[in-house]
Amino acid sequence: MRADFVTREVFTGLRRNVTMTIAMVLTTAISLGLVGTGLLAVRTIDRTEQLYSDRVEVQVALTADVSAADTDCSQPVCQGLRTTLENSPLVDSVRFESQQQAYERYLELFEGQALADVVRPQSLPATLRVRLADQEAGSAAVVQAMTGQVGVRNIIDQRDVVAKLFDFLGGVRNVTFALALVQAVAALLLISNTVQVSAYTRRTEVGVMRLVGATRWYTQLPFLIEAVVTGVVGALIASAGLLAGKFLFIDQLLSGIVSNGVVPPIELSDVVWVSPILVMIGAGVAAVTGYVTLRLYVRL
Amino acid sequence: MIRLERVTKTYKTSSRPALDRVSVNVEKGEFVFLIGPSGSGKSTFLRLLLREDVPTRGSIFVSDMDVAKLPRRRVPKLRQRIGCVFQDFRLLPNKTVGENVAFALEVIGKSSGTIRKVVPEVLDLVGLGGKAERLPHELSGGEQQRVAIARAFVNRPLVLLADEPTGNLDPDTSQDIMLLLERINRTGTTVVMATHDHSIVDSMRRRVVELDMGQVVRDEVRGVYGVGR
Structure with a gap:
C-alpha cells in the first residue's frame, strides 16, 4: 500500500x-x-x-415536648428511637442534634439576616440525624420504622430535595x-x-x-x-x-x-x-x- | 494462454445466450481478431476473460488461472496480467500523460522508483516520448489511444485485450495503432482484439475468430473479415 x-x-x-x-x-x-x-x-x-451520598441524611424530628425535655437523648423515648435506628443494618450511624445545637446551626446559616432574630431554641425540634449505609433502601426503611412512633414529629428525607x-x-x-x-x-x-x-x-x-x-x-x-x-x-x-x-x-x-x-x-x-x-x-x-x-x- | 471450454453465458434479461458453447484456444504470443456483428458476443467474451462476469457454464483459463472459479480476492491478480484498451480510451482527464500511465502502477502498489524508470520507457515504446507532461485533451485521438495502450502495457501483461481500439480513429491513425499493437505482440504479449474494421483485419492476415449469435462460426489461422461483407 x-x-x-x-x-x-x-x-x-x-x-x-x-x-x-x-x-x-x-x-x-x-x-x-x-x-x-x-x-x-x-x-x-x-x-x-x-x-x-456522604452528606445526605434522613432527619427524624422529635416532637416539641421530647425536644424540650431531652438535651442529650438520654431519656427513654429518644433512646428507644435511637436504638431502633442503630440496630437497622441499613443505617450507618445516628447523631443526635439537640434544640440548642439546632439553634446554633440556624444562627450560623442565617447569620446577618432578619430570620436569625425571630427564632428561639424552643421553636426548633431536636433531631436524630441518620446516615444511611444503604442509600437505596435505607430511607424507606427509616421512614417506615419511625412513622407513627411516639416522640416523632416528622421525617425529612434530604434526598427528596437533592x-x-x-x-x-x-x-x-x-x-x-x-x-x-x-x-x-x-x-x-x-x-x-x-x-x-x-x-x-x-x-x-x-x-x-x-x-x-x-x-x-x-x-x-x-x-x-x-x-x-x-x-x-x-x-x-x-x-x-x-x-x-x-x-x-x-x-x-x-x-x-x-x-x-x-x-x-x-x-x-x-x-x-x-x-x-x-x-x-x-x-x-x-x-x-x-x-x-x-x-x-x-x-x- | 487463453482457453475457453464450452463456455455459455446467459443473461437473465435475454432468452438467447450471449455466448453459446464457445471453445477457443489461444496460444502464448498469438494475435487474434475477434469479429462479428454487434450483439454477437464479443464484449461478453472479453468481459468473461476479465472476470467482470462469470460464465453460466464451461470453464475459462487465462495463463494458469481458472477464471470462473477464481476467488474474489484473487481477481486483481488476474487483471494485473491482462492489459485493456477501449474504443473510448478511458484516460483520466485531469492527469497528464505520464501520470495516467503511472496511475496504473501506483494503484497496484509499485514503488515510485520503479514508476520513474518504467513510465518513460513505455512512453518511448508507444511513440510519445516527449509528451509525458501533456494533458489528454491536448492530444489527438490516435495519441490518446497510444497513452491508453501505454497504460495497459506498462505492467507487462501476458495478454492485451483491445475492444474496438480503432473505432474512434481515422484509417491512417488506425494503421499506426495496429502497428503499435503488432509491436507489442512481438514482445511475446498475446493480443486479442475485437473489431468491426474490415480493412484492418484483411490487411493484417492474422487469426480470425468470428462470433455470430453467441457461437463461433469461423476460426481461421490467416483470415480476412469475410467475403461479401
Whole structure:
C-alpha cells in the first residue's frame, strides 16, 4: 500500500466535494458535541451523587415536648428511637442534634439576616440525624420504622430535595442525547451520501483501478479514509466547542452553585476525558457508515 | 494462454445466450481478431476473460488461472496480467500523460522508483516520448489511444485485450495503432482484439475468430473479415 497515493486521493476527494465535506464536518461536529455534552452531564451526575451520598441524611424530628425535655437523648423515648435506628443494618450511624445545637446551626446559616432574630431554641425540634449505609433502601426503611412512633414529629428525607437537582441534570442529559441522536442520523445520511457522490465523481478512476488489477483496499480505502477524516475533524471541532463552552459559558453559569458546593465543577480534565471518546465515536461511525455504503450502494 | 471450454453465458434479461458453447484456444504470443456483428458476443467474451462476469457454464483459463472459479480476492491478480484498451480510451482527464500511465502502477502498489524508470520507457515504446507532461485533451485521438495502450502495457501483461481500439480513429491513425499493437505482440504479449474494421483485419492476415449469435462460426489461422461483407 502506498501511503502517498492514498493520501493524495483522499485530499483530492475532500477538495472536490468541498461544500459537502464542510456540511458533513459540521453536522458530525454538532452531533458529537451533543454527545459530549451528554457524557459530561452523566459524569456530573455521578460526581454529584458521590458528593451527596456522604452528606445526605434522613432527619427524624422529635416532637416539641421530647425536644424540650431531652438535651442529650438520654431519656427513654429518644433512646428507644435511637436504638431502633442503630440496630437497622441499613443505617450507618445516628447523631443526635439537640434544640440548642439546632439553634446554633440556624444562627450560623442565617447569620446577618432578619430570620436569625425571630427564632428561639424552643421553636426548633431536636433531631436524630441518620446516615444511611444503604442509600437505596435505607430511607424507606427509616421512614417506615419511625412513622407513627411516639416522640416523632416528622421525617425529612434530604434526598427528596437533592432528587430535584438530579432530575434536572438527568433531563439535561436526556435532551442532549436525544438531540445528538437526531443529529447523528443526519450525519450518517450525509456521510453515506458523500461517499456515494465521491465514488460517482471518481468512477473513471475507480474503473481504471479495477481494470489494472488494484485490490479492493486500493479502490475503497480512499473513500473510507475520506469519511474517517471528516469524522475525526468533526470530533475535534466538537471537542474545541466543548472547551469553549466550558470556559465561556458553563463556568460562569455554574460559578455560583459550584463554589457553594452544590454541584461539582466541570474540570478541564473532564473535557480532555471526553475528547478521545468523541474522536473514536466519530472515526468509528464514519468508517462503518462508509464501509456499509460502499458495500451496499457502490459497485467498485 | 487463453482457453475457453464450452463456455455459455446467459443473461437473465435475454432468452438467447450471449455466448453459446464457445471453445477457443489461444496460444502464448498469438494475435487474434475477434469479429462479428454487434450483439454477437464479443464484449461478453472479453468481459468473461476479465472476470467482470462469470460464465453460466464451461470453464475459462487465462495463463494458469481458472477464471470462473477464481476467488474474489484473487481477481486483481488476474487483471494485473491482462492489459485493456477501449474504443473510448478511458484516460483520466485531469492527469497528464505520464501520470495516467503511472496511475496504473501506483494503484497496484509499485514503488515510485520503479514508476520513474518504467513510465518513460513505455512512453518511448508507444511513440510519445516527449509528451509525458501533456494533458489528454491536448492530444489527438490516435495519441490518446497510444497513452491508453501505454497504460495497459506498462505492467507487462501476458495478454492485451483491445475492444474496438480503432473505432474512434481515422484509417491512417488506425494503421499506426495496429502497428503499435503488432509491436507489442512481438514482445511475446498475446493480443486479442475485437473489431468491426474490415480493412484492418484483411490487411493484417492474422487469426480470425468470428462470433455470430453467441457461437463461433469461423476460426481461421490467416483470415480476412469475410467475403461479401
